[in-house]
Amino acid sequence: MKLSADLIAFQARIGHEFSRPDLLVRALTHGSISSPTRSDNQRLEFLGDRVLGLVMATALLDEDKTATEGQLAPRFNALVRKEACADVARQIDLGAVLKLGRSEMKSGGRRKQALLGDAMEAVIAAVYKDAGFEAARDVILRLWGDRIHKVEADARDAKTALQEWAQARRQTPPSYVEIARSGPDHAPVFTIAARLQDGTEEQATAGSKRQAEQMAAKTLLDRLEQNQ
Template sequence: MKLSAELKSFQDRLGHVFARPDLLAQAVTHASMSSANRDDNQRLEFLGDRVLGLVMAEALLALDKAAAEGQLAPRFNALVRKETCADVAREIDLGAVLRLGRSEMLSGGRRKQALLGDGIEAVIAAVYLDAGFEVAKALILNLWGTRIHEVEEDARDAKTALQEWAQARGLPPPAYVEVARSGPDHAPVFTIAAQLETGESQQATAGSKRQAEQAAAGNLLSELEKTS
């Protein structure tokens, strides 16, 4: 299969030349353009999400060897959420090469956060299938760049981000409920649930209530992004 000039240019921006160009073509094909003879990128998106998650989990563990799970979870969520994926996609102008149906095209699909986020995950999967995990890992680390080192500051404010999400939809601020407490008095471990009035809830466990609340807020934000 021969790539168009636009996709060849995209390869340069991406930093990977495909041995199997059909994988790239599939990765940039939205479901609105699928047909019996043209696969869309939904299956690749599913795989790419998992590859991205593994790379980010490894990177965060290597970056902070003393961090507890309750500290790592909100950082992880901040790095893999749709907003971050879409930002990365915009930096390499993925929107310019997305193959969209007429309705998506007319509704501004090339700029939509969900389509861009899904698209970059599909591209990651295409690279993984084309060249293996280590190549995909190197590409992800390059594309995400300084975000990985700067994520602690961004993730620390997950509670504020969740409150803003609720307020934007006319909901009261989230509630934080202590679900469980374990461990000795000098080193307690808290499990906190972040809850919205509409019923959505996610839990997290950490060595302080503050860390557990932040992690629970990050987990709930991540879940809301998946279902929105």
């Protein structure tokens, strides 16, 4: 199989040239365009999630040789959760090469967090099946980069941390207010404000209320901690 120019460029972005190009094509094929002769990426996604988990668990143990299981678990979750996979996918412009059905393309599928995260895991599995664990590990560690070293901050649940900050100062718990909602019903975008009792607030925009709340809480918490 000969790859198109955009997939050749994508190989360069992830740093792996496939000896079996069909694996890459399958990893980028969403179920909305699959057929009896064209497999989608769901099985690869299942495998890639496990490969990513093993690589990250090992990397975290190497990064901090004294951390307890209780300290490692939230760091691990921060690195392998769908949001993290989707963030890496955006970094390498994976959405541009996703193979989607017409309905998914019309609904903004190339920007959807779930689709990007799933496809990122499928690409990891494709590398693993193409060249083995070491190749997959190298790709993962290169693409995740400094996220592994900075994961302590990302591992905190921002809403919980902000609530604890407020309670420690005898304030009522922070509130989360929907400021705006845009986009079509099938792909809404929310702007949420995290607001303290004294009116201090920060806003964030994301494709889900939960993510926007977490982002707003983290931004507000960072601001409060810098001003201490």
